Amino acid sequence: MRGKVLLDRAIDVSYSTAVAGPGDDPGCEPEAFWRGQVNGLCGAGFRGHLSLVTGLHTGYVHLTVELFDAEPPLAGDWEEAVEVSFRQRAKKLWVGGLMSRPYPVALPRGDYRVRYCARGMEEGRRLDTADEDEVVDAYALQFWPGEPAPDRIVRQTGETAAYWHRAHPRRARADRKPATRERRRGGSRRRAPLDRLDADLGSALAEAGDEVCTAVARWAAERAVAVAGLERWPGMAEALAAVRRGEPVAPAELMALLDDPDMVLTTVVLPAAGPDGPPTEMAQAYVALPAVLALADRPPLTAATNALRAAAGAHGEDGYREFFAGLRVAFPVLAGVVRRTGDTCTPPG
Structure with a gap:
């Protein structure tokens, strides 16, 4: 036909x-x-x-x-x-x-x-x-x-x-379950890309090399899990242990952790896609888990970029700047350029 x-x-x-x-x-x-x-x-x-x-x-x-x-x-x-x-x-x-x-x-x-x-x-x-x-x-x-x-x-x-x-x-x-903060109406599906959140980080990662990118991806995944409170979930400890060993976690196994119908999901307001972008609120667990899934991505630069993007979203509009500051403390090699976070330009530190 x-x-x-x-x-x-x-x-x-x-x-x-x-x-x-x-x-x-x-x-x-x-x-x-x-x-x-x-x-x-x-x-x-x-x-x-x-x-x-x-x-x-x-x-x-x-x-x-x-x-x-x-x-x-x-x-x-x-x-x-x-x-x-x-x-x-x-x-x-x-x-x-x-x-x-x-x-x-x-x-x-x-x-x-x-x-x-x-x-x-x-x-x-x-x-x-x-x-x-x-x-x-x-x-x-x-x-x-x-x-x-x-x-x-x-x-x-x-x-x-x-x-x-x-x-x-x-x-x-x-979305009908309790949330960590009041829901906002009229939101958009947009989430800010990494270069919008931190304009110089992509270049710094590319210059740092594969070994640093792999370590950054694991670091971001662990912090995404922590900020979303997923460490309490049955099976997450095993998944994180695999992450620390450098082993990718199968998406089907990881997503199975979310199948408990009694699990109460909190929400987070994501960083805006632009200076005038409307707020977007999503279940924090679903924002954070892609950071762990990103560990299977190739090349390592892609894994680091995707893990950081998801982890920044999991930290939310009020916490992603502090998250990126912590990244540069943990990886001084990424702090060698002027950092632009959101709309604010600050020196490395």
């Missing part, structure tokens, strides 16, 4: 997220996209909007948007696939990266079932960043007329998809 191609191009994603919607800010908490869902790749919990997860963290992925008259068969080369319901009421659907240019899609008004398909998510996650000449993961949004129905996971093969199928729906449930 052939559909009508509405969009077929590379799009620039950030924070492993693309979006589709009427073109305006939904003005909702991030967890609103995932409430009531079983899948964690295509969030459709906020009417008229879709939140789409990619394997690649930052850069270009390929996206195809198609319209069918009826449900199409699922091609065998798609490694991941989920389905949700979607109501289109705007004149156009705008599709693009979280913080990049959106593209108009001529989707007629109506009620649809949507299949979000993915290929190469594992490769994209390992690559972390990509330009337009090295696209490794591809995605498709397939629309066809359909009545509202629960979302479902159609095909799941990779660890990255398995992680998000656990994390996003659970995070939406955890």
